Amino acid sequence: MATETLTIGKALNTGLRRAMERDDKVILMGEDIGKLGGVFRITDGLQKDFGEERVIDTPLAEAGIVGTAIGLALRGYRPVCEIQFDGFVYPAYDQIVCQVAKFRYRSRGNVTLPMVIRIPFGGGIGAVEHHSESPEAYFAHTAGLKVVSCSSPEDAHFMIQQAIASDDPVIFFEPKRRYWEKGPVDTSLGLDAAAPLHSSRVVRPGTDATIVAYGPMVKTSLDAATAAAEDGRSLEVIDLRSLSPLDMGPVYDSVRRTGRLVVVHEAPGNIGLGAEISARVTEECFYSLEAPVLRVTGYNTPYPASRLEEEYLPDLDRVLDAVDRSFGW
Amino acid sequence: MATETLTIGKALNTGLRRAMERDDKVILMGEDIGKLGGVFRITDGLQKDFGEERVIDTPLAEAGIVGTAIGLALRGYRPVCEIQFDGFVYPAYDQIVCQVAKFRYRSRGNVTLPMVIRIPFGGGIGAVEHHSESPEAYFAHTAGLKVVSCSSPEDAHFMIQQAIASDDPVIFFEPKRRYWEKGPVDTSLGLDAAAPLHSSRVVRPGTDATIVAYGPMVKTSLDAATAAAEDGRSLEVIDLRSLSPLDMGPVYDSVRRTGRLVVVHEAPGNIGLGAEISARVTEECFYSLEAPVLRVTGYNTPYPASRLEEEYLPDLDRVLDAVDRSFGW
């Protein structure tokens, strides 16, 4: 046991370090990840310790980052790409959707592309445009990709290592507004001790209604559950962790018990993760539902100027409001 | 009245011609759209009649097509971009998602971008990879874009003109496997006579269950309804026409009457249009539903080699199977 208190950012950093120690084919690529350690310092100190051959400051072009990472993976490397902000992943979209996602399938299993694409995502940090996006649905809708998001230091530390160890390409969404949240991590544990990468998890048990969230909204949902408890309402909170594939078992179990479900995410609701979860839960738990699945999401507008984001983003009140509406159905 | 029998392809061609006649700011841009008339001949004859200044064969780069179209729109033009095949829109994804979709919002209404991006989409034509994709959810999830799809020659002819006349950017999905389907079009009619661009429509009334589809799957759904009628089951078929915004009114009305809904599309089901429709219908028609909304979609795999597409794509039998399952719930 060597439990430390780490921020999510630092837990990612130690996770990357472990992965690089474990396998010298693991290389990091991205903009400003070397001396600067990335704009969020997630790769802090790694170039110093592993050298410029393994921590590569790339030219400023995201298609280039992902496209060359594919070639490096074909050559036997395990590239971990950093996209500086959510809003800058789109120049790489073609390479991700047409190449990364399909390479294994097209080659009938001859090609394995063990790549990770790290994307700090979500809003709430007072940033200018393109720095607060939640593009996860674009990737989760894409067959051939796996998509995950962490919400705690412990998950950050282990999930990034699991993603790197995975032989499938993984899009790894980091909840940037939570980078500074702290929690305990036992960094002495191996990956075997961690929960499977593609499993969802009940992070707070409850009996009256279920909340499903992921990434930055897990904390919001937990806060909502705490507040609801004061009003005598017991909310069960589930952290999806894996956005593709979804691990729906714990969600179905929960909804069968509670009869009510609220899904929370920052991304616009229209054709988002919440829609899929609603559709599946309705299909699987049709006779258990006391009310339709409700969604609390970012509005269906472009992400607004930062002085509007507090109202734009789901918060504790909006989650509780949805819970109320569910009970009022 | 001047009703002609046109294919969908030809109806698009005459629609483009009308739009170009009506407004000389309308210009067409794309790969091979000039002398060749596009690989599907949708722009056949237009360069000959309107000149190279208005029908522009562009360099082979989709980001360039959309990016320069934005500039042309800023300059007062109404560019209509052709993306040669669905699978080749991704190099332009950044320009579409970050620029086209957001320009008006960012500029607080100062900028109007009247652009159309035409995309032949869907499978069933025996093509090689990247030529049979259904990427509509990526765009419909994106706030700031409007997304439509036509399914008949009449709609093709009028909807393309309406899209061009719209001051909002419109992603226009053309059901490529149906380009050769014929139907009557009264080309003498003006746009006022046509149904609003963003309205859905009951294309076959019925009483027992509702089928919602769009683009190429409308015909499949109509065929299924015909087959079901022989078994004494009356299916109502709704053509969504507008994928964003959705016009859900006719769907809710229908489901309130039938109590059963099957959504059909070629795109993979996971986080597709069907999920959104399921979520909304469940919320709006909770007490009317006799069974959960069921989805008949492409499987959640990359699009397979063409000799597998018949099994991959939804067809009449799979639609009827879903209807059966709905009744068996």
Place this chain on the structure above:
Amino acid sequence: MTKGEPAPRRSGATRAGRSGGTPPEPEYVQLLTPSGERVNHPEYSVDFTAEELRGLYRDLVTVRKLDTEATALQRQGELGIWASLLGQEAAQVGAGRAMRTQDMAFPTYREHGVLYTRGIDPIMPLSLFRGVDQGGWDPVANKFNLYTIVIGAQTLHATGYAMGVAKDGKVGTDDGEAVIAFFGDGATSQGDVNEAFIWSSVFHAPIVFFCQNNQYAISEPLERQTRIPIYQRAAGFGFPGVRVDGNDVLAVYAVTRAALDNARLGQGPTLIEAYTYRMGAHTTSDDPTRYRVSSEVEAWQAKDPIARLKALLVKEKAAGEDFFKQVDEDARIEAVSLRERVLSMPDPDHSQIFDHVYAEGSPLVDAERKQFEAYMASFEGGH
């Protein structure tokens, strides 16, 4: 500044007069040395009147002062972030003043100096960086596009706009229109920028690509983007490239004016590399001590764009102490006004979240606006 003939087209840079200082300067067009000596150049000599020189000086000082004020406002929490132009004043003022009224500019997020020369209220970018809006000015009416943060994207918009200028028949004469696209050294690596080169070459668009090579893309030095000088990129696309001393406002003016005039006369695109230096942090969120040494910054301090123009004005007796004082004082007043206006800037009304998503509306947005308003109203009810 006499308008002069558009300079003949040329590829590559000429060797500029070397001024005394170490380290050796790269090859570029220079008309004014760091110590304030005028240098002649066979192609790019422009005569400036004393009044014009004073005008440029005033611009440089004002632009720097406003920028410094914005940085201070950010430090005090009044802006979310600020991207300072410190050190790049000459590149921006020179390029901005070289534009004619009818010309259109496509900036990045750092072109506050160009914005100023377009006559746009300098408060405009501050609302963006404060988080009040995402660009308050009308880009078409002001002939100055919205700031573009996605690296390189605007170069394609500029190219398309320039294609439209040509389509409108607004090239080929003296009063034709030209377009200028701004971007950084880092941006040259983006596919979009290279596609813009291709398109503007193929369509012979009336455009100037103005690259401020400030030696860094955040922490990454130039050699992460290219092994050869940036201006040479143009040769691969079939149009001329030229490097200019980006800290020399006279040279930047002359080179940009010539390139814009070439464009408006129908001679197609030019790539200008303005060789300069980002004296401050990338943005206020950045910590440049992590990736560069102070001696490098000091070396560039010696090439300051304002000091050299002041030296020239003094040497040529084109301005005296009074003038310099007055300029400083006027800039100070402008900065104070800027500050006051920022401090009193109202937050946007919440319902703006739902404004201007579509020109022709959307039932989904309308419904959400309604829900939102009802929800907000529920709190007023006395929660």
Place this chain on the structure above:
Amino acid sequence: MTKGEPAPRRSGATRAGRSGGTPPEPEYVQLLTPSGERVNHPEYSVDFTAEELRGLYRDLVTVRKLDTEATALQRQGELGIWASLLGQEAAQVGAGRAMRTQDMAFPTYREHGVLYTRGIDPIMPLSLFRGVDQGGWDPVANKFNLYTIVIGAQTLHATGYAMGVAKDGKVGTDDGEAVIAFFGDGATSQGDVNEAFIWSSVFHAPIVFFCQNNQYAISEPLERQTRIPIYQRAAGFGFPGVRVDGNDVLAVYAVTRAALDNARLGQGPTLIEAYTYRMGAHTTSDDPTRYRVSSEVEAWQAKDPIARLKALLVKEKAAGEDFFKQVDEDARIEAVSLRERVLSMPDPDHSQIFDHVYAEGSPLVDAERKQFEAYMASFEGGH
């Protein structure tokens, strides 16, 4: 072919010997004129033994014959579509044979000739164009990537692979590894291709960019992509570009071998423009009569890559009628075998839809596979 020293690095092309014909030929490296005369070249002369010349001839004939057979199979409905290499045999065989065993190639969808030289069964691309699979060979084991249809995407994969070669320390010696990326003239407009130039230049990757300029991107002639010769693009990125007569297998071989050897020795990237012509349609779905005149095609007919090598072999008495007959007959037999194997190619099993989506599986795919199997079984039950 004596291995020879890697040629010195050079930028731009040299004027090649002009052979008698009209129209004037562009500047490019040529070692064999259309009429079968050997031409000396100061940098790229390679000695070929008679046996080697015969080998190249055999390759050209075989590759053309197999391609013609594939076109015929498509016409008869046995393939969904076919992208013929007709006219580009010399470019592909020359480049393919210039590769050493350890070198890695990244093709487009048209590199059947290169595939053949890699020793891959020529049936492989036919299953793809038939719709049976999306590329049946192991790209890494065969050192020949899957065909890439998305224009330009593979150039970045090639660059990354080459970066990996360098990382592995496999450059700098004679037995080092080199990478070759194929693409067309149209592809040069894609951002990805230009980013690949940037990346490979910055990382000094051991790569050769091999552009087959066949004058068209589907219907669009070269001038829709560039105003200057393609090989000159390299100059903008800081590495050499060279144009070679793409219908001259000897010149293509020599130029490509030199560039690959430069790459393996650690001298970085080269861009080769193989100047050639697409004699047939873009694909069997295309109708070139809509956009080009037959006289153009006829002019290129006179530059046929096979005829000129045959003329040389005859002139030098390196081969006689027997040999030519034998080659034709062997090619015919290979083509017949190809046809037979296509006709007997089984359709893929339906459940393959669900294979190889993920290395580590997915509950969603597993569930769908199960549903699918149950659904299919329901029909067997006697519907």
